[in-house]
Amino acid sequence: MWLWASGRLPYYNDFWSRPFFSIYILLIIAYWREFHFYWVHRFMHPWWSVQNGLRQGDIGAFLYRHIHSLHHRSYNPGPWSGLSMHPIEHFIYYTCAYFPLLFSCHPLHFLYTKFHADIAPIGGHDGYDYPAGGRSFHYLHHAFFECNYGGPLVNFDRLFGTYKESIKKPSGDDKQTN
Numbered sequence: 001m002w003l004w005a006s007g008r009l010p011y012y013n014d015f016w017s018r019p020f021f022s023i024y025i026l027l028i029i030a031y032w033r034e035f036h037f038y039w040v041h042r043f044m045h046p047w048w049s050v051q052n053g054l055r056q057g058d059i060g061a062f063l064y065r066h067i068h069s070l071h072h073r074s075y076n077p078g079p080w081s082g083l084s085m086h087p088i089e090h091f092i093y094y095t096c097a098y099f100p101l102l103f104s105c106h107p108l109h110f111l112y113t114k115f116h117a118d119i120a121p122i123g124g125h126d127g128y129d130y131p132a133g134g135r136s137f138h139y140l141h142h143a144f145f146e147c148n149y150g151g152p153l154v155n156f157d158r159l160f161g162t163y164k165e166s167i168k169k170p171s172g173d174d175k176q177t178n
Contacts, residue, residue, distance in 0.1 A: 001107070010104040025100065025109050031154060033116055036096040038150030042162070044068040044089065045149065074125070077142050082121025093117065124151060140164050 003009035015022050044063040052058035053065075064072075067086045074081035085093065096117055100109035124138035141148040147164035150156040157163035 003101075004107060009101060012104060012106055015106045015108060022106060022109075025103070025105060026112060029099075029109070029113050029116060032099050033096055033113070033120065034151050034154040034156070036099070037093075037120075038154075038156040040092055040095070041149045042160075044092070045146065072142060072145065075142055077125035077139065079122045079126055082125035083118070120151070136166075 004011050012018060043060055044067065046052060046061035046064055047058050048056070048061070049058070050061050050064060052061040054062050067088050071081070071085040071089060074084060083090075094114070094117055097110055097114040100113055137148050137152055144164060147162050148157050149162055155163065
């Protein structure tokens with residue numbers, strides 16, 4: 001905001017002076033967030049083995065062990081655990097909001113991206129089943145760590161082979177559920 005106010009970063013202040021561009025940017029923010037979240041999140045997990053480190057060339061294992069593991073202490077995530085993370089992970093996570101700064105955008109684009117990043121973790125961290133949203137997708141990530149890194153809007157996990165669809169629920173008949 002200071003960069004805009006001081007004239008060091010270009011922007012336009014009339015949202016409707018560029019209606020097609022303004023609406024287009026608003027529409028692609030959710031897709032940008034999915035793309036950004038998958039890759040940033042995947043980057044903070046071990047690429048080969050959690051025992052690896054920087055000497056083995058596995059920056060993901062290093063970042064997981066020293067930064068992202070704090071977030072994974074929430075084995076059965078709730079809505080408050082979505083943004084419960086290390087300060088360095090917060091910085092990395094919120095780099096998605098810099099996307100609108102790459103263009104001469106309206107401040108609303110930045111604020112919408114930031115707001116989306118603020119509220120998006122609630123849906124993915126609402127626990128395994130109802131009465132909340134019933135989203136087992138990210139619950140499985142917290143339970144197994146090496147699957148379901150992204151979100152359901154654009155399923156990059158299916159595309160890159162990191163998707164896990166179901167878990168075995170403890171029950172009398174021991175059936176597989178989705």
